[in-house]
Amino acid sequence: MSRRQPQTDPPNLDAPELRALRRKLLAWYGRNARDLPWRKNRDPYRVWLSEVMLQQTQVEAVRPYFLRFTGELPAVEDLASADESRVLRLWEGLGYYRRARSLHAAAKKIVAEHDGRLPDTLEGLMALPGVGRYTAGAILSIAYDKRAPIVEANTRRLYARLMALEVDPTSTEGERRLWEFAERLLPRSGFSNFSQALMELGSLVCTPKTPRCDACPVAKHCRAYQAGAIESLAPVTRKVKFTDLREAAVVVRKADKVLVRQCGEGERWAGLWDFPRFELEAESPAGAKSEITQKVRELTGVACEPTEKIATLKHGVTRYRITLECYEARHTGGRLRSNKDSPAQWVAPSELADTPLSVTGRKLAGRIGG
DNA sequence: AACACGGGGTT
């Protein structure tokens, strides 16, 4: 036995209390389950897709994307045989684009190695790119109705309160305790509804701020509520410190075409296309212009002369708050450098309709007569 | 254990 921190939490819920909790939770879910598109059936492909879309993304943001995606690519074979640009275009605006590329790669693997059937084991699922412990557990329970615990944002908060978890839930120790609790909480059957009920309660009742404990079906079994300690528990998310960044995006025009490049593997928006874009260091307008000429040349080989600033967009990317200065420029020479590592091309603005762009890229495209 | 990765909704 390894050394363990002294147990500071209240005693664990005992077996009879866990049974009562499960029963009340399921009864509550029966009355309060939302009508969500991925609950129409338990098709593993749809459950998988919904879980990946829902990673770090709220239900209401996912809903329209899920409907459009399943409308166009209704089965894993459709996804596997689709072009990556089409998959990314369907994902455009949802963020965390690696999810879409991993999903696409996993679909190819499922077709090639699993005869088009999603694996139904923890190991098989976690071997797929983009599927970690949570998503594997969610698919096993929700789609296959198998016994599998889950811990994600809703359940992390719910469990932490039910247990009155004193340690930092984001620490390794906190995480271990949460998974342990999730395991003990599992019923004997009905895993599909159970997983969804847990998340639904966390989402609708056991909310981050001012949870609706008066409406909670399991408040009687909640250690934090019983101790009046809901407000004093450690937060379940980490604070992020923002860094301001100033960048430039350049619409280089050559006759009726504009210059775009595909973001590389190591950079943000990998796989998506964008206008040449880089950090801007110069403060003065004149300095900015010469810097733009230089950076566009470094990035694409193209020589250009900035003409005017056409917009300033503010947006956030993970821990950065970015002020994006958008310029127009005219092509003055140079040879376009495009290769496998860094594809670039001249396109008519109308072609951008089928090209996956970042949100800022899309906004800019909308301003140049695309 | 910390960080990168998007974008939008809520408080």
Place this chain on the structure above:
DNA sequence: AACCCAGTGTT
């Protein structure tokens, strides 16, 4: 303006 979101993968 903070805070938050049905996390995963890399370093």
